[in-house]
Amino acid sequence: MKHTTWTTLPILAVLLVACGSAPTPADHDRMAAEMFKTSFQDKGIAKLDRLDQDEANRLCSAADTAGRPLDEKLARAIEAASLKTIPLPADGRFLGDWKQGEALAQSGRGLTWTDDAKTANGGNCYNCHQISKEEISFGTLGPSLYNYGKLRGVSDPHAAASQAIVGYTWGKLWNARAYNACSQMPRVGHAGILNEQQLKHIMALLLDPQSPVNR
Incomplete structure (x- = not known):
């Protein structure tokens, strides 16, 4: 019989808590996050920070999990903020080869x-x-x-x-x-x-x- 490793304990704890009642979408997201964090490791240029969601990712993921579109006001706010991140080409030229x-x-x-x-x-x-x-x-x-x-x-x-x-x-x-x-x-x-x-x-x-x- 295999021994439980320390790296699996966070996942088991989440699963035990979830067994007390029907898991919510938030529970599924939390369990998935725990599994990702314990299954991946830094290697080469691929770092664990790739698993971190920014606020827009979090909001869009939550809406998708709930099976509904993102709130219109939030969507417009994300788009407006994203538009501000787009710089023009330094030399004013848009086309290359x-x-x-x-x-x-x-x-x-x-x-x-x-x-x-x-x-x-x-x-x-x-x-x-x-x-x-x-x-x-x-x-x-x-x-x-x-x-x-x-x-x-x-x-x-x-x-x-x-x-x-x-x-x-x-x-x-x-x-x-x-x-x-x-x-x-x-x-x-x-x-x-x-x-x-x-x-x-x-x-x-x-x-x-x-x-x-x-x-």
């Missing part, structure tokens, strides 16, 4: 415990989106981005008529919560997953008329 953008969209490397912190991360965009028609392997968690710029009438990303779409796309990539409080899209700029120049390359992939996305 779409070819480098395609390479970033294809790459899923980065942020795992086996990765070096000095190694550039990929965008892993194809994991959730269709982007170019040449790539036949892609996820469907997010909408198709094929013809992204073309469908939105962006024939010249630098033209004044295109600036609203350019600005929206930049903001969506930087911090998607500015437009959807409980968005599950990674906040690739805000979280430091991609740097400013990498984001410019992704922007070019989506908006440059010469990109395979818009041909």
Whole structure:
């Protein structure tokens, strides 16, 4: 018979308390948090602080667990606060090289415990989106981005008529919560997953008329 280890005691304590009555959604969240904290450990660049929820995550998770949408007032407050975190490009230019953008969209490397912190991360965009028609392997968690710029009438990303779409796309990539409080899209700029120049390359992939996305 195996002996109970000290690391399992917090989980057992939570389970025993929960046995006294039907577990509430808060009980489930608490048990899940305990299990995560005792099952993971710091390793390489992957630290336990990744398990910490910010206030927006906590509110969105609670609403999801309860099976109801987030309160409208809270949602607008999260979006407004998130919008303030989005900086404009330092040089005022939003587009980089779409070819480098395609390479970033294809790459899923980065942020795992086996990765070096000095190694550039990929965008892993194809994991959730269709982007170019040449790539036949892609996820469907997010909408198709094929013809992204073309469908939105962006024939010249630098033209004044295109600036609203350019600005929206930049903001969506930087911090998607500015437009959807409980968005599950990674906040690739805000979280430091991609740097400013990498984001410019992704922007070019989506908006440059010469990109395979818009041909």
